[in-house]
Amino acid sequence: MEKKLNGVFWCVGVLGLVTVVLTVHAITCEEAVQTLMPCKAYLTTPAPSPTLACCQAVASVNASASTTQSRRDLCECFKKKAPVYGVDPQKAKQLPGLCAVQVPFPCDPSVDCQQY
Numbered sequence: 001m002e003k004k005l006n007g008v009f010w011c012v013g014v015l016g017l018v019t020v021v022l023t024v025h026a027i028t029c030e031e032a033v034q035t036l037m038p039c040k041a042y043l044t045t046p047a048p049s050p051t052l053a054c055c056q057a058v059a060s061v062n063a064s065a066s067t068t069q070s071r072r073d074l075c076e077c078f079k080k081k082a083p084v085y086g087v088d089p090q091k092a093k094q095l096p097g098l099c100a101v102q103v104p105f106p107c108d109p110s111v112d113c114q115q116y
Contacts, residue, residue, distance in 0.1 A: 026064070026065075026066075026067065026069075026070040026073075027061065027064035027065060027070065027074070029073065029074065029077035029081070031064075032061045032064070032065075032074055032077060032078075033077070033081055035057050035060055035061050036054075036057050036058070036061060037057070038051060038053035038054040038056075038057050039051075039054035039057055039058065039095065040085065041054075042054055042091060042095070043082075043085070043087045043088060043091050043092060043095065044085060044086045044087060044088065049098060050095060050098055050099055054095075054099070055098070055099035055100070055101070058095060058096060058099045058101045058103075059099065059101050061074070062096075062101050062102075062103055062104075065104070068116075071104050071105065071116055072113045072114060072116060075105050075111065075113035075116060076113045078092075078107070079109055079111070079113065082109065083109075089108065089109050092107040092108075093106065093107050093108055095107060104116050
């Protein structure tokens with residue numbers, strides 16, 4: 001029987017709501033991006049702080065990246081997708097702290113994802 005979580009990480013910010021199935025399935029780049037959609041306003045506009053839905057998304061994506069490879073893959077994903085969505089790198093760096101979520105790698109476009 002599959003356990004399902006309504007997903008709501010990120011880090012570098014890429015954005016929507018998706019259901020994440022917890023089985024052998026690792027979260028994909030596109031799922032993570034969609035899950036992080038509630039963070040779009042904070043990451044791309046002068047919004048002063050992330051919403052609760054955004055912080056829930058960050059926590060959900062973070063929890064879904066449970067292996068070294070999945071963390072590396074998401075790190076690379078965020079590095080590639082953040083500029084496409086117009087994510088402010090400074091806001092991306094601040095997001096995990098503002099949401100009280102400890103992420104395994106810094107939300108920084110210059111991070112070496114293979115280190116994490």
